[in-house]
Amino acid sequence: MKANLTPTSINPCQFGDWRFDPEDGQLTSNYKQVRLQPRLAKLLAILVANVDTLLSRDELIAILWRDKSVNDEALSRCIAELRSALGDKSNAPIYIETIPKKGYRFIHPLEVKSVAIISPPATNINTFQHPSSIFSPIFFLLLLLASLAIAYSLYSVESTDSVVNKRIIEDKQVLKNALLSAKRITADTALEHQPEISHQGDKVAFSVAKNNRMIVKIINSDGKLLHEIEDNHYHLYSATFAPNDQSLLIAGIKQGNCLVLRYQLPSLTKEEITPCTAANTSGLFDFSPDGNSFAYVAQSKNSNETAIWRYNLKTKQQTQITKPTKLNVFDTRPKYSANGKQLAFTRGSHSIRNIYLTSLTNSANSPNTLESVITLAKPITKTRGFISSFSWLANSQQLIYDSNELGDRNLWLVDIETNKQELLGARDAKYPSLNTNNSRLVFQEVRYNANLWQVELNAKALPDKIIESIKYNNFPAFSPNGKQIAFVSNRQGKSAIWLYSTESKTQTKLLAVPTLDLLSPSWSNDGQRLIISSRGPDGYRCFQLDLKTLQHEIISAIKTPHYGCVYSPIGDIFAIAKQPSEISRLLKLNTLGEVVALTQFGVARVQVTNTDKLIYSLSTEDGLYSMNFNGQDRKTILKNFNHKLDENWTVQGNFLYYPKLTDKKGIWRKNLSTGEEEFVTKELPSAIGLTITINPEHSKMVFSRTDNRVSDVYLATMDETSKE
DSSP: OOOOSSOSOOOOEEETTEEEETTTTEEEOSSOEEEOOHHHHHHHHHHHTTTTOOEEHHHHHHHHHTTOOOOHHHHHHHHHHHHHHHTOOSSSOSSEEEETTTEEEEOSOOEEOOOOOOOOOOOOTTSSOOOTTTSOHHHHHHHHHHHHHHHHHHHHHHHHHHHHHHHHHHHHHHHHHHHHTOEESOOSSSOOEEEEEOSSSSEEEEEEEETTEEEEEEEETTOOEEEEEOOSSOEEEEEEEOTTSSEEEEEEEETTEEEEEEEETTTOOEEEEEEEOOOSSSOOEEEOTTSSEEEEEEEOTTSSOEEEEEEETTTOOEEEOOOOOSTTOEEEEEEEOTTSSEEEEEEEOSSOEEEEEEESGGGTTOSOHHHHHHTTOEESOOOSSBOOOEEEOTTSSEEEEEEEEESEEEEEEEETTTOOEEEEEOTTEEEEEEOTTSSEEEEEEEEEEEEEEEEETTSOOOOEEEEOOSSBEEEEEEOTTSSEEEEEEOTTSSOEEEEEETTTOOEEEEEOOTTOEEEEEEEOTTSSEEEEEEEETTEEEEEEEETTTOOEEEOTTOOSOEEEEEEOTTSOEEEEEOOTTSOOOEEEEOTTSOEEEOOSSOEEEEEEOTTSEEEEEESSSOOEEEEETTSOSOEEEETTOOGGGGGGOEEETTEEEEEESSSSOEEEEEETTTOOEEEEESOOOBSSSOOEEEOTTSSEEEEEEEEEEEEEEEEEEOOGGGGO
16 A cells, blocks of 8 residues: 555544544543644654555655655654654554554554534523512622623733743744754764853863863864863863853862863863852853853852852852752752843752742842842742753743653753743753754753673672663662562653562563652562652652552651661561651651651661661761661771762671772672671672662672663754744
8 A cells, every 4th residue: 555645635533532633733632632743743644644554764754854854863753752642652552553674654543523613501691590679780780890800800811821821832842843853963982961052052062081081072063073171180060151152161070179160262271260069960050141250059158058159250259149948958050041130040959859940130239149039049840850951041931951750851841930841852861051042952862771680699600681671770679588589670761660580580560650750679578568669749758569469558657758668577667768858867667657766867778687787878978887676786887888889788688798999899798797708799780779689598699780871962953944
């Protein structure tokens, strides 16, 4: 059957739960409405016009992008976006089937029909009447005037909302179309990081490793190298162009200390300006639109809080302009709006970050700048995901940002007036950066996978890969009998709990909750239950999963948010408080349902031995420690253990397994009864999350290792074809 790639007209049609009108790209079901952007609507129209017909990738690219040169990824992104709108899945398709290395086929039967427009029923004015003796003509006149006032008010609100929504939809469509045809401008094996576009849009700066040191490269829009900035004393991060593109700020990092450096272009002469703080991997600077000052990240002078400061380049005056108000919360990634009246930044912890906004206009002449700005800070996003970076649109009303709210990291659009958020797409994208007139956008695309490996301890055998996927597999945990391994995988979006059989070599998904990331499974002593940490809209909570019934329930007895839960041999539950305004105390829920705080200091992780001991680590201090189940008899187990390796130790029975990076590098084992230590394997984990587990016989270690990580910079151009 010959494909019809240029259907002259397609009637509204229905397939499954969806009604599709190709004229305006409207998808309607009984539950929601979706208006597809033009290219996606065109793609769906072609697919439904060719039901059960294989359409090649080349044919679809040719008709969707005409003479414009794009790669296969642009079509793949379109298909992924269309599937997302339809609620379809590539591994179990209902509508769109992928034929590997060939193309796509629409597989659901169609029912062509007219789209009925259903109007609300007319109101019968005679259905309810009041006795005329009660209501005078004056009353009806007042009622009429009040009704008109209310109607006008509602009309005004609806009109304003309509204008805002129209602006969001238009900007979203332009950005989304541009993302579909974004081109890769770096294509080597290096991991490019923190791309930032110049204000003119003709240059891109980013950090990259060279000779074991981070440097900054500047390329043009075709990927040609223009400048390479390196320093023998510093690792260089967070390159940020001045408004005239003639200089840029760079963070110099040395042994944990941060210094703001300014480089002139093209001479690359360097000037040291002021200390800063690198709280995480987000950007640290932004120039004010007039170029006379810049916002940067630094610690408060009288506390350890990390906040946003302003540095005046003429007077060299430094002013703190934000103030985090909760423990374990810090501010970073400052960004001025195009009109210079507002400053946005990210605020949160190392797990959850949101965008906040503060107005600068009311504080310019205030004698107490700090206090006046603090009162204006408000959240623009309210997610339980992690936002690493964002960029203002030229209208000073919208922001484009990255977030892992849906599991995979995507780009989103948010309006600061309504806080309305819209998904743009661009799977695996981070660090969006727009030039001044919004004609170009750059972003970093990171693709990675981590797999689970098994190695024999005290042997020279090489490790074997036992669990793999295209995403992350981590948090492994051997069952008490050693025949199963519970682990976490985000291969289908949000992190879910999976189970691997060491006998059949098969893996099965146990539990997934659409709104939650599930983490850190831990076994009960009898192997009948798992206790699982979760991260979602209500913060951190732990669940218990019955492995016979597969029913799960929240641990409601612990009222405060918590995570890192483990069982004791007798059924007690230990958890770590995870409330942003509180210290991460160690909590105990005993078998009587009573909750007791075992510490008044912050704990990072906790594990249980089979001799009624808790092994724990601290959030910011080196060392591993022990206490009994009542929080007493505290001792130091490993004094010099580096807290930066905190996710790479575990307890099995009465033995502690931990990594060493000096002397004989690898995993070591310490007998907690005798204090004896021995080397067990040279294999080291290399992934995020908890990474190792030991079988009960102490003969095998399963560990998580990042096997593939690719990072490139993409350039999206908002030209006329983006507005189709």
